[in-house]
Amino acid sequence: xxxxxxxxxxxxxxxxxxxxxxxxxxxxxxxxxxxxxxxxxxxxxxxxxxxxxxxxxxxxxxxxxxxxxxxxxxxxxxxxxxxxxxxxxxxxxxxxxxxxxxxxxxxxxxxxxxxxxxxxxxxxxxxxxxxxxxxxxxxxxxxxxxxxxxxxxxxxxxxxxxxxxxxxxxxxxxxxxxxxxxxxxxxxxxxxxxxxxxxxxxxxxxxxxxxxxxxxxxxxxxxxxxxxxxxxxxxxxxxxxxxxxxxxxxxxxxxxxxxxxxxxxxxxxxxxxxxxxxxxxxxxxxxxxxxxxxxxxxxxxxxxxxxxxxxxxxxxxxxxxxxxxxxxxxxxxxxxxxxxxxxxxxxxxxxxxxxxxxxxxxxxxxxxxxxxxxxxxxxxxxxxxxxxxxxxxxxxxxxxxxxxxxxxxxxxxxxxxxxxxxxxxxxxxxxxxxxxxxxxxxxxxxxxxxxxxxxxxxxxxxxxxxxxxxxxxxxxxxxxxxx
Numbered sequence: 001x002x003x004x005x006x007x008x009x010x011x012x013x014x015x016x017x018x019x020x021x022x023x024x025x026x027x028x029x030x031x032x033x034x035x036x037x038x039x040x041x042x043x044x045x046x047x048x049x050x051x052x053x054x055x056x057x058x059x060x061x062x063x064x065x066x067x068x069x070x071x072x073x074x075x076x077x078x079x080x081x082x083x084x085x086x087x088x089x090x091x092x093x094x095x096x097x098x099x100x101x102x103x104x105x106x107x108x109x110x111x112x113x114x115x116x117x118x119x120x121x122x123x124x125x126x127x128x129x130x131x132x133x134x135x136x137x138x139x140x141x142x143x144x145x146x147x148x149x150x151x152x153x154x155x156x157x158x159x160x161x162x163x164x165x166x167x168x169x170x171x172x173x174x175x176x177x178x179x180x181x182x183x184x185x186x187x188x189x190x191x192x193x194x195x196x197x198x199x200x201x202x203x204x205x206x207x208x209x210x211x212x213x214x215x216x217x218x219x220x221x222x223x224x225x226x227x228x229x230x231x232x233x234x235x236x237x238x239x240x241x242x243x244x245x246x247x248x249x250x251x252x253x254x255x256x257x258x259x260x261x262x263x264x265x266x267x268x269x270x271x272x273x274x275x276x277x278x279x280x281x282x283x284x285x286x287x288x289x290x291x292x293x294x295x296x297x298x299x300x301x302x303x304x305x306x307x308x309x310x311x312x313x314x315x316x317x318x319x320x321x322x323x324x325x326x327x328x329x330x331x332x333x334x335x336x337x338x339x340x341x342x343x344x345x346x347x348x349x350x351x352x353x354x355x356x357x358x359x360x361x362x363x364x365x366x367x368x369x370x371x372x373x374x375x376x377x378x379x380x381x382x383x384x385x386x387x388x389x390x391x392x393x394x395x396x397x398x399x400x401x402x403x404x405x406x407x408x409x410x411x412x413x414x415x416x417x418x419x420x421x422x423x424x425x426x427x428x429x430x431x432x433x434x435x436x437x438x439x440x441x442x443x444x445x446x447x448x449x450x451x452x453x454x455x456x457x458x459x460x461x462x463x464x465x466x467x468x469x470x471x472x473x474x475x476x477x478x479x480x481x482x483x
Contacts, residue, residue, distance in 0.1 A: 016054045016096050020101060022048035030112055048109070051102050055125055057097035062132035069118040069185045074263055076187045096136050098130030121243070127155050128175040131181075141189075145196055146181060153203055156221075160213040172217055179204075183231075193235050201228030208268050215267050222268035226275035230254050230282060235284075245293040248283035249350035252300055255280040259308035280304070298328035323352060340388050345379040352378060368410075370419035376406060376418060380425045388432055400429040402430045 002022050026047030028407035030040050081179030103125035110118035134147040152175055179200050186196035207213065207221035230251055237247030258265075258276035265272050280301050287297040310320035329347050339343075352375030360371045380403065387396045403426035410418030 013092055016057045017098050017101070020051055020054040020098055020105075023047040023054075024101075024105055028050070028108070036142075044109070045454060047105075051105055052346055053100040054098050058095040058102070059125075059128055061095035062099065062128055062136065065132060065135050066181055070183060072184060072187045076189050077193070078188070091189075093137060095127050096133040097349055099125050099132070103129060116164050120170045120283060122168045122368070123158065123167055125176065127151060127171075131178050141192070145186065145192060148178060148182045148185075149196065149199055152182060152200070156203060156207055159217060160207055160210050160214075170215075172220070176220075183228075190235075193218040194232060197228050197232050197235070201225050201232065204228060208272075210408045211266075218269050219271040222272045223263075223275045226254060226258070226272055230279040232288075234282075243290075245287045245290045248287035248293070248297045249300075251279055251286065252304065255283075255301070256304050256307075259304050262308070262311060263313075273343065295328045295331040295335070298324050298331065302328065310403065312377070322348075338393050340377065341382040346380050349375045349379040351375075368415040371417075372415065373417040376421050380406070380421055384425050384428055385431060386477060396429050400426060400433075404428060 007157060008093050024047065026043045028315065029035060029043035030049075032040065035043075036148065103122045106118045106122035106125060110116065110122060131148055134144040139147065153472045155171045155175035155178060159168050159175055162168040162171060182196055183200060188194040189392050201224075204221045204225035208218050208225055233250045234247055237244075239248060255276040263269065282296055284294070284301065287293045302321045303316045305324060307323035309316070309321055326348050330344050332408075335341050356371030356375055359366055360368075380399075383395070383399050385401050390396065403422045406418045406422030407426055408422075410416070410420070410422055
């Protein structure tokens with residue numbers, strides 16, 4: 001009511017702020033013992049409703065000013081400045097003051113009622129007011145970045161050290177949002193990009209090293225530190241005269257550093273390694289435009305994974321290293337125009353068989369399918385598919401000889417995987433090679449001969465069914481006894 005009386009004499013920009021100031025005594029009623037409890041609760045709720053509406057109104061102004069930073073994505077490093085004042089000079093100052101006064105009221109209410117919810121609201125409103133104020137008030141660009149970095153850092157410190165869970169989460173969200181927004185704004189200039197991203201990366205690294213904080217917050221800060229480091233390295237490549245494909249080499253320093261630090265990272269080791277793996281994928285993507293550079297990056301990434309796999313708790317990275325080395329080889333072969341599948345599969349088969357042999361020596365009870373199956377299948381199956389479509393005779397001959405050797409070695413060593421894989425491939429090659437002659441013979445015979453032969457075969461099988469069934473069971477048992 002009082003705001004309505006004063007409204008005709010006010011500038012429209014000040015109306016919301018005046019209503020908020022008039023609502024503050026309603027909030028203060030909760031500390032007046034002389035008033036009945038119902039009156040205190042009703043006054044506090046009325047004041048909170050007015051303060052919420054005022055904060056929403058001011059927040060819309062602040063959000064609009066900050067969202068305009070997305071325009072930078074259309075002209076990165078173009079040294080342009082988005083419009084900071086879409087509502088007028090008075091409106092922006094009032095919006096910042098409204099957010100800060102509403103934050104102070106919420107903080108006072110949290111202390112008066114001893115409840116955590118108003119404190120969470122106070123943190124969010126205070127961050128919004130302080131973060132948006134430099135932009136709303138038209139400060140110079142350097143001052144805007146400095147102030148917003150300070151506000152973001154303060155929110156991060158509060159997230160790390162606050163004992164209240166709600167306040168801690170709200171401060172962490174505010175810090176993350178502020179870091180993302182100021183990072184976006186820093187893309188307007190090269191110097192700003194390196195300065196802002198570098199400072200944020202250092203702050204995130206310090207937060208990740210703060211042992212008193214909770215592990216989720218430290219893990220998130222560590223991931224952000226890796227992300228900012230990667231971004232700075234990509235930006236460094238962008239300011240150089242190198243082609244885009246060569247930007248991948250400095251980016252590979254991120255996973256290399258993560259692999260080198262290893263156990264020293266403590267509780268944030270796994271998040272850092274996952275983020276570093278993403279950085280490695282970014283490096284591979286950057287180098288994809290030139291096959292030679294892509295092969296080099298894949299090989300270097302394989303070296304990083306192999307170095308990390310030396311530690312007993314990261315043995316699984318050895319498989320990633322093998323896959324990266326194989327991929328590097330394949331890229332080189334494709335660049336050279338090699339189309340024979342064996343050139344791609346043999347570099348995988350040979351190391352796989354060596355690893356399987358070493359495993360069988362360490363564990364004689366290991367299954368031959370686990371030790372030798374993947375390595376043999378990597379070459380035999382693609383070569384078989386190529387042989388079936390190859391009109392020549394050299395590939396089927398060499399494949400048949402190799403399958404025969406594998407079958408004999410499997411039978412001699414009583415190994416199930418080589419015996420079955422080699423025998424199956426040998427049989428498939430024989431069928432492929434004999435099929436044309438069988439067709440010719442069948443075409444030369446009278447038409448009644450194939451049905452007659454089929455009938456005789458059925459009679460023979462039926463007459464010896466029980467014996468054939470026993471033979472099949474013995475064969476299955478014999479194969480089952482193989483390792």
